[in-house]
Amino acid sequence: MSDDVSFRDRMGGEAASGEERQRMLSHVRHARILDQLSQSGAITVTAIAADLGVSDMTIRRDLVELEREGRLVRVHGGAVLSEAPASVAMDSEEPRFDARLRRGADAKSAIAAYAANLVTGYRTLAMDVGTTTFLMAGHLRELGHLKIFTNSLRISAVLDGGAPEVYVAGGRVRPEEMSVHGPTAIAQFEKLWFDAAVIGTSGITAEGFFDYSFEDTDMKRVYLRRSGLKILLCDSAKFQRMSLVQVGAFSEIGMLVTDAEPPPRIAAALAAARVDVRIVSPLSGN
Incomplete structure (x- = not known):
């Protein structure tokens, strides 16, 4: 399934183009990833990629970006909710x-x-x-x-x-x-x-x-x-x-x-x- 098919309905029925489209797609994916994390505490790359209809590599890039923002912590095969470093x-x-x-x-x-x-x-x-x-x-x-x-x-x-x-x-x-x-x-x-x-x-x-x-x-x-x-x-x-x-x-x-x-x-x-x-x-x- 392509990104156009997976997210068209979520973006108002029209596919954007170029850099604007990519930003919108990333925003939707990031929101979905964080929503899943809030519910389960952990996600796997394979499961979230299948759910969103994108490649594992796309999700891995998303996780890198979200980790840089302090929203999650990457672990083998996926990610978990971030936690204050002082607790370690x-x-x-x-x-x-x-x-x-x-x-x-x-x-x-x-x-x-x-x-x-x-x-x-x-x-x-x-x-x-x-x-x-x-x-x-x-x-x-x-x-x-x-x-x-x-x-x-x-x-x-x-x-x-x-x-x-x-x-x-x-x-x-x-x-x-x-x-x-x-x-x-x-x-x-x-x-x-x-x-x-x-x-x-x-x-x-x-x-x-x-x-x-x-x-x-x-x-x-x-x-x-x-x-x-x-x-x-x-x-x-x-x-x-x-x-x-x-x-x-x-x-x-x-x-x-x-x-x-x-x-x-x-x-x-x-x-x-x-x-x-x-x-x-x-x-x-x-």
């Missing part, structure tokens, strides 16, 4: 592991137990560093059919003597985090393919998920590239928080396990990326 907190320093483990302990424990139940049917699992993945490891000790691959020395210690086979990447160790990183570790795990991966994060915004260190981020990206099911673990205290490195966008994960409904803008971005959001109660652990 920046964490400039990485807290010590023990301090992070105590923070939100009930929520992290419930998320860890739920995530452990999700992966019981798999045979190969990549486990990222982090406090929630560390807690999750304690629930996997009896799974004799499972092979676990990790760059966390803490996770390997928790599983020591348990039933799963544990494989640790070789490389340089970050002392405080007890994580292994570097070219050797990356090269080893890049040759593998995992049924599933569980990824930790320092925080998430509508733009994606974050981590404190370049070193650990490199391994997270290996897990994301080389896994089938990609599960992000994030307690709700990390909503609207970001840190030094953006690990990836929501389009790079398949599932989020958390303990509360994400804020509207994050929820809309997750929906646009078709992420399966699982919410587990810290009280019940279900």
Whole structure:
């Protein structure tokens, strides 16, 4: 369907010409886009292009213009409602592991137990560093059919003597985090393919998920590239928080396990990326 056919009735029955026509068409499209956003909180390029009878490229240009005006925020495959930047907190320093483990302990424990139940049917699992993945490891000790691959020395210690086979990447160790990183570790795990991966994060915004260190981020990206099911673990205290490195966008994960409904803008971005959001109660652990 052409732009002339799609918008003639909306513009009074007569098609304008040249630059004036293009301005009018853009105005109508922008109004439609913003109307859809106000109703649903998120739109996809494909859906709005089909609705308006224009190309995906035309809609992408419209979204760029509207983002410049501060009317929306582009995400993978579409856009979400804009939100005040002040609502996102920046964490400039990485807290010590023990301090992070105590923070939100009930929520992290419930998320860890739920995530452990999700992966019981798999045979190969990549486990990222982090406090929630560390807690999750304690629930996997009896799974004799499972092979676990990790760059966390803490996770390997928790599983020591348990039933799963544990494989640790070789490389340089970050002392405080007890994580292994570097070219050797990356090269080893890049040759593998995992049924599933569980990824930790320092925080998430509508733009994606974050981590404190370049070193650990490199391994997270290996897990994301080389896994089938990609599960992000994030307690709700990390909503609207970001840190030094953006690990990836929501389009790079398949599932989020958390303990509360994400804020509207994050929820809309997750929906646009078709992420399966699982919410587990810290009280019940279900």
